[in-house]
Amino acid sequence: MRVLPFIFLLLAATARAGDVFDMHVHLHDAANSARAFEADAASAKLELAGYAGMWFGGPNQAAQGDPAAIRAANDAQLALAKEHPKMLPVATVHPYDGEAALAEVARVAGLGCKVLKLHPHTQQFDAADPRVLAIAKRAGELGLVVMFDNANILPGDSEKLFNLAVQAPKTKFLFAHIGAMNFRFWNVLPMARTADAFFADNIHFDLSGTITVVADSPLEPEFVWTLRNVGIDRVLLGSDYPQFSLASSVEALDRLDLTEAEKAKIRVGNARRLFGLAP
Numbered sequence: 001m002r003v004l005p006f007i008f009l010l011l012a013a014t015a016r017a018g019d020v021f022d023m024h025v026h027l028h029d030a031a032n033s034a035r036a037f038e039a040d041a042a043s044a045k046l047e048l049a050g051y052a053g054m055w056f057g058g059p060n061q062a063a064q065g066d067p068a069a070i071r072a073a074n075d076a077q078l079a080l081a082k083e084h085p086k087m088l089p090v091a092t093v094h095p096y097d098g099e100a101a102l103a104e105v106a107r108v109a110g111l112g113c114k115v116l117k118l119h120p121h122t123q124q125f126d127a128a129d130p131r132v133l134a135i136a137k138r139a140g141e142l143g144l145v146v147m148f149d150n151a152n153i154l155p156g157d158s159e160k161l162f163n164l165a166v167q168a169p170k171t172k173f174l175f176a177h178i179g180a181m182n183f184r185f186w187n188v189l190p191m192a193r194t195a196d197a198f199f200a201d202n203i204h205f206d207l208s209g210t211i212t213v214v215a216d217s218p219l220e221p222e223f224v225w226t227l228r229n230v231g232i233d234r235v236l237l238g239s240d241y242p243q244f245s246l247a248s249s250v251e252a253l254d255r256l257d258l259t260e261a262e263k264a265k266i267r268v269g270n271a272r273r274l275f276g277l278a279p
């Protein structure tokens with residue numbers, strides 16, 4: 001069989017032990033944080049395929065009413081990513097800034113940004129507001145992946161995000177923390193896929209934070225079952241650095257009762273495909 005050597009090579013390439021993409025990195029202190037994050041990964045012997053870096057969250061907030069400040073911070077993040085080639089810069093807007101927010105989405109997309117993140121809890125907006133849908137649709141038209149916090153701090157978090165994804169079928173979404181301790185909700189997706197012309201299968205997840213809690217817990221079998229139900233191809237590893245280290249997140253993934261091929265997809269393969277990164 002001529003194809004066998006090729007298959008073995010492919011398996012070897014996708015299963016390099018240290019190769020990892022972190023979907024969820026907060027850089028509170030810009031260049032200093034990027035250097036510290038990359039140094040942490042190197043000292044844990046992790047080979048970074050890349051990481052999604054955000055300037056907001058923690059002490060830096062993207063509040064409503066000052067789109068010029070958000071624009072400047074997005075620009076600084078895009079500039080920082082030029083100094084750190086492994087970084088995929090993540091931009092944000094405040095959906096209630098209306099036209100200014102829509103214009104900023106188009107501007108960052110034009111500058112090559114691939115991810116827009118919105119955070120209903122810290123940015124204090126309602127994910128069910130029509131201005132959020134307008135941003136999500138515009139971002140999707142421009143090819144941006146729209147990332148949302150999905151830690152279920154706000155009531156109805158997962159329900160509102162699911163409805164948003166249904167209303168913006170052409171947009172790719174990525175829900176961070178996969179619902180946290182409410183991850184069970186997302187087992188609705190296999191049912192949604194069977195409904196006629198309802199769900200576009202446009203939802204991805206990162207496992208940040210949640211994975212460190214559920215690994216080796218009584219919930220682990222149900223969590224692994226959930227990952228397979230939402231689709232292993234839709235799941236990306238994340239750390240939520242500096243709250244959690246990438247090393248502890250990788251270690252938690254290793255502890256989950258998944259196959260090596262599934263782990264490799266979650267660790268790096270799915271991010272490569274979603275963001276078109278070089279293998």
Ligand SMILES: [Zn+2]
Binds near residue numbers: 057
């Ligand atoms: Zn976070």
